[in-house]
Amino acid sequence: MTEERVRRPKVNDLGQHEILCADCEQVLLVMMQTEESDKVNKIKVTNCPKCGGESWVNSLVGKYFMAQAEGMIIREMDFDEETNIMKVRMM
Numbered sequence: 001m002t003e004e005r006v007r008r009p010k011v012n013d014l015g016q017h018e019i020l021c022a023d024c025e026q027v028l029l030v031m032m033q034t035e036e037s038d039k040v041n042k043i044k045v046t047n048c049p050k051c052g053g054e055s056w057v058n059s060l061v062g063k064y065f066m067a068q069a070e071g072m073i074i075r076e077m078d079f080d081e082e083t084n085i086m087k088v089r090m091m
């Protein structure tokens with residue numbers, strides 16, 4: 001009972017995670033955690049605007065809000081059901 005009460009709002013405990021290009025280390029996406037959960041998100045970014053490269057597969061646990069890094073524009077997103085990877089293609 002008491003434990004319920006001390007549970008802090010998770011939104012203020014933001015974990016932020018940057019997804020970088022594996023080739024040139026450009027920050028492509030910023031993932032902001034909004035909630036803790038068991039959900040596993042696998043994200044891979046392709047077509048880095050700087051070098052044409054791609055990120056590694058980033059595996060994040062929890063609920064996340066995805067934002068474009070400064071100057072980056074997402075062109076399309078495609079969820080691959082076989083691998084459970086969200087592929088994000090940049091402009």
Ligand SMILES: [Zn+2]
Nearest residue numbers: 021024048051
């Ligand atoms: Zn790059």
